[in-house]
Amino acid sequence: AHTHTHTHPHTHTHARTHARMHHLSTFMMDKTESIATVDDAIKKLVLLDSKEKIWTQEMLLQVNDKAVRLLDEELENFPLPTIHHCQTVLNQTRYPSVLLLVCQDTEQHRPDIHFFHCDEVEDILQAGDITKGWGHKRLGA
Numbered sequence: 001a002h003t004h005t006h007t008h009p010h011t012h013t014h015a016r017t018h019a020r021m022h023h024l025s026t027f028m029m030d031k032t033e034s035i036a037t038v039d040d041a042i043k044k045l046v047l048l049d050s051k052e053k054i055w056t057q058e059m060l061l062q063v064n065d066k067a068v069r070l071l072d073e074e075l076e077n078f079p080l081p082t083i084h085h086c087q088t089v090l091n092q093t094r095y096p097s098v099l100l101l102v103c104q105d106t107e108q109h110r111p112d113i114h115f116f117h118c119d120e121v122e123d124i125l126q127a128g129d130i131t132k133g134w135g136h137k138r139l140g141a
Helices: 038-051 123-127
Strands: 017-028 057-063 067-071 075-079 085-090 095-101 113-117
Touching: 017 038, 038 085, 038 095, 038 113
Parallel strands: none
Antiparallel strands: 017 057, 017 113, 057 067, 067 075, 085 095, 095 113
16 A cells, blocks of 8 residues: 555645646747747737637646646646746737747757637736746847
């Protein structure tokens, strides 16, 4: 028998959040694709949305104090140090609240910009101290 059965699932020491969300699109930060800034990526998302070229994929977002995880068929894990920028895009597309994450790990030459639609996006960002280190980091030119 396992001896570690005395965990209490409702007494987490870390604030954790889970949210159902829809992945909208991922762009690479690439000047040759006319995406040099986050604003360029948002414009591209708005353009794709206006042409109805966004295919949403439902997934589960988990945030804890070490990483952001996306769960669909596979698990994608973004350790917090790889998340360079985080912001919400409100009321610019048919999706009223869009979460934008800019991620770049040490092996990537250029960052990726991920867009998600989530009704509870503000709740996720305000969950505990998880995101206090985000959003203050500026993207390197």
